[in-house]
Structure formats: structure tokens, C-alpha cells
Amino acid sequence: MYDLGELIAEKPIVPYIRECDYAVRKSWVMPERRLLDYLLVYVQDGRCRFKVDGIDYNFRDGDFCLIQPGSLNLLEGLTDTVTPFAHMDIFYQPEREQSFPTRAGQIDLSPYSNLLQPRLNDVYGIEVPVRLQPQHPVKFRDTFLHLVECWQHREPLMQLKAQHAATELVMAVIEEHQAVHQPMRPSPQSFNWIMPYLSLHLDEPLSIREMAKRANLSPSRFSALFRQRFGMAPYQYLLELRVSHAKELIETTELSQEEIASYCGFANIHHFSKAFKKKTGRPPGAFRRLR
Numbered sequence: 001m002y003d004l005g006e007l008i009a010e011k012p013i014v015p016y017i018r019e020c021d022y023a024v025r026k027s028w029v030m031p032e033r034r035l036l037d038y039l040l041v042y043v044q045d046g047r048c049r050f051k052v053d054g055i056d057y058n059f060r061d062g063d064f065c066l067i068q069p070g071s072l073n074l075l076e077g078l079t080d081t082v083t084p085f086a087h088m089d090i091f092y093q094p095e096r097e098q099s100f101p102t103r104a105g106q107i108d109l110s111p112y113s114n115l116l117q118p119r120l121n122d123v124y125g126i127e128v129p130v131r132l133q134p135q136h137p138v139k140f141r142d143t144f145l146h147l148v149e150c151w152q153h154r155e156p157l158m159q160l161k162a163q164h165a166a167t168e169l170v171m172a173v174i175e176e177h178q179a180v181h182q183p184m185r186p187s188p189q190s191f192n193w194i195m196p197y198l199s200l201h202l203d204e205p206l207s208i209r210e211m212a213k214r215a216n217l218s219p220s221r222f223s224a225l226f227r228q229r230f231g232m233a234p235y236q237y238l239l240e241l242r243v244s245h246a247k248e249l250i251e252t253t254e255l256s257q258e259e260i261a262s263y264c265g266f267a268n269i270h271h272f273s274k275a276f277k278k279k280t281g282r283p284p285g286a287f288r289r290l291r
Helices: 004-010 110-115 120-124 137-151 156-178 188-200 208-214 219-230 234-252 257-263 269-280 284-289
Strands: 013-021 028-034 038-043 048-052 055-059 063-067 072-077 085-091
Touching: 013 137, 013 156, 038 048, 038 137, 048 063, 055 063, 063 137, 085 137, 085 156, 120 156, 137 156, 188 208, 188 219, 188 234, 208 219, 208 234, 219 234, 234 257, 234 269, 234 284, 257 269, 257 284, 269 284
Parallel strands: none
Antiparallel strands: 013 085, 028 072, 038 063, 038 085, 048 055, 048 072
């Protein structure tokens, strides 16, 4: 299984639409192949039979199908059909422009393993079925059709709207299927949110309990994993950030010590001065005179 923390750090969820169309066709067949990316199909009109990983699925008007990367599939339109579809990456891939919708007969993907997208089922430990049954089917349908329509236009704004719609659909799929599973607890590698989170809330009275809650961990477990990752306790790390920011403000601004203490999250100027001197060897005033 993919490590969720590493995945979010290295391959964030950034949907990338590779190809989509309305696909108005007479009865048709797409022979067996495996996908490098995700294929989302909406059966707007007609009847289809899709065989995915050895299982036959019958689809008719109003049904959605999601085929995940690596799945062996054979797609067939049993009647005249209108099947809007989208080939897309869900996870960021720096080589995404080199990837492609696989062609009939492409079953061995080993030459393209660097382009193969991770599967939602593997990443989140959830079970996203081939036959999607959205909780809000009308909204899901309208969002998808909006995606397909926008993507037909090559101008930047319309492309951005298509990407936004794709993000909404991915969020809906993950939320609906993760809801029935116990939330995953992050590993030490998933602490990448710590620095931006603490920087954003540096002027607030943060507690270990609050940070542990955000990480879905008990305070004791959070503290242990935090020390394992950063080599110090959460409070020490937060104090380092506060003093470091205070040094920057002293060196680059004319803010008063009271203002700097407040901006950096110190309870009062006395606490600020004491902590600053302990970390730098000089009180804030003396440090400013060295500029």
C-alpha cells in the first residue's frame, strides 16, 4: 500500500484531465487494455457492458463507471450510445504530459510504470467500486457534464473551470467512500503540515492537544512521533519558530517589542524577553542594537 503521508507530500491530489469528449457512437467495442490513468464514464444514453478485472458490469442511462489505473478492461456499447468520458490523473505526476490513454491491446504496462497512477483503493484503504453510485447523483452528473463541456474549450479560464470540476468530483468520490471507514492515522511522514500550520497560527496559544487532534492522534502518541520526526518536543519546536520569527522582525522592522511579542505568540513581553535571551544569548533590545 502507498504511504499516505509520503503520497501527499510527493504526489498531491491535483486532477489533470488528459482527454474527454461526449462520445456519440453506434454500437462499439474497445478491446482489452489496462489504463495508466483513471477513466470516468457517464452513460447518458444507451446500454453498455464493461468487463473490468474479470467482472461484467451492465450500464444503462444515468449510470457512472470509474475504472482505476492498472485494471484490465474491455468496454462495449451494446446500442447506440452517448457516453461522456474523461481520462484523468488524480495524483500529481511531473511527467503527466508524457502519459496517454492506452490503446486497444496494451496490457503490459511495465514499459510505462513511471506513468502509472496510484489507485484510490490502495492509497486510502477504501473500496471505490467500478459502478459509482453518488450520494447526490444529479449534482455529480451536472458537475461532470460541466467538466466535459469546459474542457472542449482550450482557453485558460475554461480549462481552469474543468480542473475545478474534476477536483469536486474526486473529492465527492473520496468523501463518500471514506465515510464508511475509520479515518486513517497519519504516520510520522505525514507531519508535513506542521510547519505551515504552526507558521499560520504562530500568534495563537497552541496546545499539544489541539495539534494531536488535528493529526488524529492522542497527545502522547503525537508527542512521541513528533519527537521522532523533528528531534525535539512540540513545545520546543514551537518556541524555536517563535524566537526565529521574532529575530526576523527585530532585524527587518521597527515594530516595538510588545508588538513583536504579540505577533510571535508570547504571552507577554517578559516571557518574550526571557525566552529570546535564553535562545540567542541577548535580550531583544540588545539584539536590535547589533543591526
